[in-house]
Every structure is written in C-alpha cells, then in structure tokens.
Amino acid sequence: MITVKDARALLFDLAPQMAEETVPLVKALGRVLAHDVSAKRTQPPFAASAMDGYGLRADEVSKGASFRVIGEAAAGSRFIGPVALGQAVRIFTGAPVPDDVGFVVIQEDVDRVGDTITITGDTGDNSNIRPAGGDFAEGQVFAAPKRLGPADIALLASMNIAEVPVTRQPDVTLISTGDELVMPGETPGPDQIIASNTFGLKALFDQAGAQTRILPIARDNVASLKTALDLAKGADLVITIGGASVGDHDLVAQVAADLGLQRAFYKVAMRPGKPLMAGTIDGAMMIGLPGNPVSAMVCGILFAVPVIQAMLGLPAQAPGVRQVELATDISANGSREHYMRAVVSDGLLTPLDNQDSSLLSVLSRANGLLIRPIGDPARPAGHMVDYIPF
Numbered sequence: 001m002i003t004v005k006d007a008r009a010l011l012f013d014l015a016p017q018m019a020e021e022t023v024p025l026v027k028a029l030g031r032v033l034a035h036d037v038s039a040k041r042t043q044p045p046f047a048a049s050a051m052d053g054y055g056l057r058a059d060e061v062s063k064g065a066s067f068r069v070i071g072e073a074a075a076g077s078r079f080i081g082p083v084a085l086g087q088a089v090r091i092f093t094g095a096p097v098p099d100d101v102g103f104v105v106i107q108e109d110v111d112r113v114g115d116t117i118t119i120t121g122d123t124g125d126n127s128n129i130r131p132a133g134g135d136f137a138e139g140q141v142f143a144a145p146k147r148l149g150p151a152d153i154a155l156l157a158s159m160n161i162a163e164v165p166v167t168r169q170p171d172v173t174l175i176s177t178g179d180e181l182v183m184p185g186e187t188p189g190p191d192q193i194i195a196s197n198t199f200g201l202k203a204l205f206d207q208a209g210a211q212t213r214i215l216p217i218a219r220d221n222v223a224s225l226k227t228a229l230d231l232a233k234g235a236d237l238v239i240t241i242g243g244a245s246v247g248d249h250d251l252v253a254q255v256a257a258d259l260g261l262q263r264a265f266y267k268v269a270m271r272p273g274k275p276l277m278a279g280t281i282d283g284a285m286m287i288g289l290p291g292n293p294v295s296a297m298v299c300g301i302l303f304a305v306p307v308i309q310a311m312l313g314l315p316a317q318a319p320g321v322r323q324v325e326l327a328t329d330i331s332a333n334g335s336r337e338h339y340m341r342a343v344v345s346d347g348l349l350t351p352l353d354n355q356d357s358s359l360l361s362v363l364s365r366a367n368g369l370l371i372r373p374i375g376d377p378a379r380p381a382g383h384m385v386d387y388i389p390f
C-alpha cells in the first residue's frame with residue numbers, strides 16, 4: 001500500500017495535458033485560461049467623469065462662485081473646445097472630461113438659473129474625475145492559468161478580448177460495475193440497488209471542469225466489462241467504479257490487465273478508499289474507484305478532481321486544507337490515513353457519528369473531511385486539526 005501523497009503524485013504523472021481551443025466570451029465561464037492574454041485597449045481610454053454635474057477649471061472651485069454653462073459632454077459624445085475662466089460644461093457620468101476641466105461639481109451642489117450655475121454645497125476634495133487607464137492600460141497582462149469567473153469574463157470583455165484561449169475540457173468517462181445496480185428511475189429487483197456513484201461523481205467532475213459521460217452499467221462478467229472499456233475508448237480519463245476489491249466478482253483489475261492496463265498502483269493506505277487503482281489503458285488514463293459510495297466520492301475529491309484540474313492546466317496540487325478546532329474528543333487513528341466525514345460550524349469541527357463508507361446520508365450532511373494522519377494519537381476537544389472543506 002502506498003500513501004495518499006505518493007498516490008496523488010503518481011496520478012499527476014499520468015495526467016495528460018489538454019490542448020488549447022478558442023471560445024467566445026459567452027462560453028468562457030468556468031473554463032481555464034490557457035495562456036496569458038493582454039488588454040487590447042486602455043480603460044477608461046480618456047479621463048472620465050464619475051458623476052453627473054458640471055465640469056470646471058480646478059482652481060475656480062469654491063462655494064458661492066458662479067459660472068456660465070457653455071456646452072455639454074455626455075457619455076459617448078465629448079465637448080470640443082476650450083473651457084475658459086468663469087465657464088462650465090454640463091457633464092454626465094462616463095463622459096470624457098475636457099482638457100481644461102480639473103473638477104466635476106455634482107449637480108446636487110449647484111443652483112442653475114438659465115445658463116448660469118452657482119456652487120451652493122461643500123464640494124470636498126474628490127475631483128470626481130477617473131484618470132485615463134485607471135482600470136488597466138493597453139498591453140496589461142491577464143495571467144494564465146486561471147479558471148474564469150463572472151468578474152474575469154467582464155474584465156476580458158472590457159479588454160476587448162472577444163475570443164478566449166482556454167484548455168479543452170477533459171472527456172471523463174464513468175463506468176459503474178455490478179449486477180446489483182440499476183439506473184435511477186428504473187425499478188430495481190429484490191436484490192438490486194440504485195447506481196448512485198456515477199451521478200455524484202459526474203456532478204463532482206463537471207463542477208471541476210470536465211465533460212463527464214456515464215456509460216451503461218457493466219455487469220460482473222468479463223464480456224460486459226470488456227464491452228464497457230471498449231466503449232470508453234477515446235476518453236481522456238476512464239473511471240471505473242466498484243469491482244476493485246478482492247471478492248470473486250471483483251473483476252476490474254483482471255479485465256483491465258487483459259486489455260493492457262499499465263498499472264501505476266493498487267491500494268492506498270487510506271480510509272475510506274483503500275482499493276484504489278490507477279494506470280493507463282489504450283493510451284488513456286484510468287482510475288479504478290472502490291464501489292462503496294462514500295469511498296468513491298472521497299477518492300473523487302482527493303484524487304480525481306485534482307487530476308482533472310491538472311489536466312486543465314491548473315497547478316497540480318492536493319485539495320486545499322484548513323485548520324479548525326475540534327468540538328469533541330477523538331480516539332487514536334490506525335495505520336491508514338482517515339478522512340472522516342464532519343460538520344464544521346461556528347469554528348468547531350464535529351466528526352459525524354457513523355463513518356461507514358456506504359452512508360451517503362452522512363456524506364450529504366457533512367461539509368468537510370477531517371484528516372487523521374497515520375498513527376495520530378487520541379486528541380482532546382480544542383485541539384487544532386486539518387480538514388478539507390467542501
């Protein structure tokens with residue numbers, strides 16, 4: 001058995017890098033920027049008014065002073081001409097500020113009669129003028145890699161980058177295995193259950209940026225597993241679920257080996273998720289997840305999601321860990337790293353009572369995984385521990 005850390009390092013070595021493609025801005029949300037891009041323009045491209053009011057020469061601003069309004073500057077149409085002493089320009093938010101204007105007095109601080117204005121309020125020190133390039137200058141670099149969120153999309157649009165270079169989304173193909181499984185919505189026989197892992201994992205992987213396909217359930221026989229692995233050809237990452245342990249019907253390792261699996265490792269010193277396997281098959285990366293639903297999801301969080309992120313060009317790294325105080329005493333851990341389903345609330349972590357790896361209701365209630373290192377002694381309430389939030 002290898003450690004979680006070593007298993008993850010081996011998985012990163014197997015992970016293929018996705019090629020680059022170009023998508024329009026409206027399709028770029030959640031995609032990973034493939035290479036640096038630079039602003040095609042300066043924003044704002046001119047000094048712009050931040051308020052609706054009157055533009056004046058800066059040294060003339062004082063309460064009680066009067067000015068003659070000689071023209072108007074609006075967003076999209078500038079005022080052309082000089083602004084002399086004693087003159088003002090009606091100006092609106094977003095309008096280019098004329099060269100001679102150094103201050104915009106907001107209209108609330110002004111009385112206007114005909115074409116004459118008088119400053120009635122305390123104008124303060126803020127000139128209400130946004131300098132040219134105050135947001136960014138032409139050529140400013142937007143650095144890759146980065147998963148693009150709504151604010152990034154707005155910034156790229158403002159930089160006039162209409163087409164965005166992103167990494168291709170990996171095709172992740174999921175194969176559930178087991179005679180006992182039927183799809184959600186079907187009517188199970190008396191000895192059957194619903195295949196849940198495929199759906200939880202698809203949600204997890206799609207959220208991480210993959211395009212996840214669910215293949216028909218493979219049955220616990222060699223022919224069916226071979227057919228499923230055949231159907232998975234062309235995927236960037238093939239993930240099997242179940243059939244990974246030592247039972248007579250656990251055939252994934254044997255069938256994959258028959259089909260040429262180059263195995264990188266089998267079995268990890270962790271709980272849940274011990275019978276995890278990985279390698280390459282037909283040029284594609286393959287991960288064999290254990291069938292117990294919580295084991296499959298925990299392995300998805302700890303291994304498959306970081307692999308998908310690395311495939312997308314993001315840094316190859318473990319899920320983020322935070323520190324929190326234990327709410328209760330916990331007993332000593334054994335010889336496998338334990339990822340305990342836990343609830344973190346008000347700065348305190350409580351491990352959930354039943355840690356059986358079949359309990360999706362417990363996983364669904366949890367909002368984090370408490371990490372117990374190998375051989376960690378008993379810990380009292382108040383001790384600081386590491387956990388992975390989700």
Ligand SMILES: Nc1nc2c(c(=O)[nH]1)N[C@H]1C(S)=C(S)[C@@H](COP(=O)(O)OP(=O)(O)OC[C@H]3O[C@@H](n4cnc5c(N)ncnc54)[C@H](O)[C@@H]3O)O[C@H]1N2
Binds near residue numbers: 178196243
């Ligand atoms: N003698 C031993 N038995 C077991 C060991 C062991 O070391 N020695 N390891 C246990 C551990 S730990 C795990 S985890 C499981 C993993 O077993 P498999 O990967 O072979 O999974 P299956 O036997 O196919 O299924 C286990 C369990 O999960 C259910 N399952 C499977 N696929 C799905 C799915 N897609 N959706 C929902 N539920 C699924 C399946 O019905 C079983 O109940 O082995 C232990 N045994």
Ligand code: MOO
Binds near residue numbers: 290295357
């Ligand atoms: O380690 Mo298994 O993955 O506990 O249930």
